[in-house]
Amino acid sequence: MDLPVIDLAPYLSGGGKSSGDDDVAKVSSELGQLCREVSRILRETGALLVKDPRCTVEDNDRFIDMMEKYFESPKEFKMLQERPNLHYQVGVTPEGVEVPRSLVDEEMQEKLKVMPKESQPSLPRGPDPKWRYMWRVGPRPSNTRFQELNSEPVIPEGFPEWKDTMDSWGYKMISAIEVVAEMAAIGFGLPKDAFTSLMKQGPHLLAPTGSDLSRYGQEGTVFAGYHYDLNFLTIHGRSRFPGLNIWLRNGQKVEVKVPVGCLLIQTGKQIEWLTAGDCIAGMHEVIVMSRTINAIKLASEQNRSLWRVSSTLFAHIASDAVLKPLGHFAESPLASKYPPICAGEFVEQELAQGKSHPCGNTFFSALVQLIPCRAAVAPFSPIPPSDACCNAVKSLGQPCLCTLVNGPPIAGIDRNMAMQLPDKCTANFEPCDIMK
Ligand SMILES: O=C(O)CCC(=O)C(=O)O
Numbered sequence: 178m179d180l181p182v183i184d185l186a187p188y189l190s191g192g193g194k195s196s197g198d199d200d201v202a203k204v205s206s207e208l209g210q211l212c213r214e215v216s217r218i219l220r221e222t223g224a225l226l227v228k229d230p231r232c233t234v235e236d237n238d239r240f241i242d243m244m245e246k247y248f249e250s251p252k253e254f255k256m257l258q259e260r261p262n263l264h265y266q267v268g269v270t271p272e273g274v275e276v277p278r279s280l281v282d283e284e285m286q287e288k289l290k291v292m293p294k295e296s297q298p299s300l301p302r303g304p305d306p307k308w309r310y311m312w313r314v315g316p317r318p319s320n321t322r323f324q325e326l327n328s329e330p331v332i333p334e335g336f337p338e339w340k341d342t343m344d345s346w347g348y349k350m351i352s353a354i355e356v357v358a359e360m361a362a363i364g365f366g367l368p369k370d371a372f373t374s375l376m377k378q379g380p381h382l383l384a385p386t387g388s389d390l391s392r393y394g395q396e397g398t399v400f401a402g403y404h405y406d407l408n409f410l411t412i413h414g415r416s417r418f419p420g421l422n423i424w425l426r427n428g429q430k431v432e433v434k435v436p437v438g439c440l441l442i443q444t445g446k447q448i449e450w451l452t453a454g455d456c457i458a459g460m461h462e463v464i465v466m467s468r469t470i471n472a473i474k475l476a477s478e479q480n481r482s483l484w485r486v487s488s489t490l491f492a493h494i495a496s497d498a499v500l501k502p503l504g505h506f507a508e509s510p511l512a513s514k515y516p517p518i519c520a521g522e523f524v525e526q527e528l529a530q531g532k533s534h535p536c537g538n539t540f541f542s543a544l545v546q547l548i549p550c551r552a553a554v555a556p557f558s559p560i561p562p563s564d565a566c567c568n569a570v571k572s573l574g575q576p577c578l579c580t581l582v583n584g585p586p587i588a589g590i591d592r593n594m595a596m597q598l599p600d601k602c603t604a605n606f607e608p609c610d611i612m613k
Pocket residue numbers: 386401406413416421461463487489
């Protein structure tokens with residue numbers, strides 16, 4: 178099944194965007210029809226392909242060229258942009274750090290088991306082997322209850338075009354999201370600025386991923402395990418390597434084919450909240466599929482980069498805005514499942530999902546995060562912790578490591594070896610209080 182492509186040009190030029198009209202009655206019947214189509218597709222598929230004349234193939238290429246060059250740089254160089262102490266909110270996140278929800282969410286795992294075989298997602302066995310770069314886009318509020326960690330943007334040396342390329346592609350993709358958000362609002366029978374007014378000064382994040390297909394190009398490799406996005410809408414420019422599977426509302430799994438010059442938009446948890454579940458957060462995964470293998474072959478023949486770059490941008494509702502079913506969705510029988518909550522608090526809650534220990538992680542998910550350390554913590558192991566292990570230790574943090582060290586015995590892990598990890602990784606942790 179191919180998803181239809183919606184051209185945003187008629188809306189942009191048809192007075193939809195800048196006329197100041199604020200409700201569905203004021204757009205022409207043709208545009209109204211287009212808007213209803215947008216909301217219908219989002220509702221049924223959780224994804225939407227669009228063409229925005231302001232976001233050109235050249236813009237996308239310029240961004241991907243730069244990110245390919247960056248991700249191809251030596252690891253030691255990329256690690257200079259790593260900020261584990263800021264929880265990777267800015268700069269680079271190395272491979273092996275992000276943990277897919279399907280790996281740690283036991284409720285989700287139960288649901289997966291009962292899905293028909295042909296629509297089951299690939300089950301990841303460890304953290305995602307993809308890199309990521311986090312770049313904040315757009316203004317932030319000066320006064321907010323949800324101050325982001327105070328961190329300067331990180332710019333790698335030797336990339337004079339970095340800021341301009343990130344900001345311009347970021348702003349362009351946000352503009353495309355804003356148009357889709359207006360059209361969707363009209364299509365859902367809400368005032369046209371119902372969503373966009375809540376997006377102003379939101380913590381939008383340009384967060385491209387980079388996956389090394391020369392090392393991880395085997396069919397079935399999971400780059401991003403089955404998950405939903407917790408933000409409002411996610412947008413991606415076209416990647417040079419396919420790999421995304423999405424799940425439609427009816428449970429069907431679909432390989433997404435993004436035509437040249439198009440953008441892909443996906444629904445996140447915040448739009449689900451605002452529509453009381455009329456539109457639900459789209460489940461998706463990124464894997465090496467047979468079309469990825471074909472693209473790898475072609476790129477090798479043409480001597481092109483084998484890094485798969487996504488230009489993922491997470492658009493958010495402003496942290497201080499209240500998430501609650503809007504307009505007529507407040508009357509929905511499902512509305513009580515979506516009680517009012519500040520978007521910032523919602524994001525904090527989502528990030529803490531399943532976390533019940535003082536370290537903020539369940540014992541199990543903390544353990545999974547330390548998988549890269551397995552070799553270094555085996556009894557009497559002479560193997561020093563790898564970079565991936567040290568990254569995992571630093572991002573896990575002292576309280577979690579201590580939770581593990583104080584937890585039940587784990588086969589194959591020597592408690593004393595585990596306690597030496599922070600020193601060996603120069604992580605500067607306080608020693609754990611050992612409980613007897
Ligand atoms: O790498 C991609 O194409 C998208 C990854 C993804 O789903 C995400 O970052 O949430």
